[in-house]
Amino acid sequence: MTITRPAPGQLKWWVIGTVGILLGCAVAVWFGISSTRGVSWSDAGFNIVGNTRVDVTFDVIHQNGKPVTCTLEALDLQHGQVGQTTVDLPASTYSSTRYTRTVHTVAKAVTGTVDSCSYK
Known part of the structure; x- marks a missing residue:
């Protein structure tokens, strides 16, 4: 052919x-x-402590021994942001490290989550 x-x-x-x-x-x-x-992350849970606080638990994956900065947020029933905080995390050589950090809110939140993470 x-x-x-x-x-x-x-x-x-x-x-x-x-x-x-x-x-x-x-x-x-x-x-x-x-x-x-x-770097990547995975939400592991949250705990509503009261009307003004949410504890967010999350895993940071592939830190490669570098410090990381993560932005956490708390959301209300209408998915509106009622709290946000940026946390600095120490360097870790483990493949996955679990952290729990507090997000202070201006109103009652129904969830807490990680918005983003990046190397410092």
Whole structure:
């Protein structure tokens, strides 16, 4: 079976299309790898202490011996933010470390969660 050649004058577009697809694949792979690297976290629970306080328990994964900063938030029934705090966590060489930190609120919260974490 023979492969047909592109029509005259169309070779340029086949080359541009092939290069574009290869570049698109390379960018997709780069984004996929970069999104799985770095610090990650997992909510482990919360405890409503009263109308003005929530204790949030969470795991920080892949700290790699580096200190981490996490932003915690408390939410009310309508998913409105009623409290937020940023906590600095010490360096840890364990693959996963559990922390419990307090979020002070301006109204009664129904949940506490981690919004984000990043290396310092």
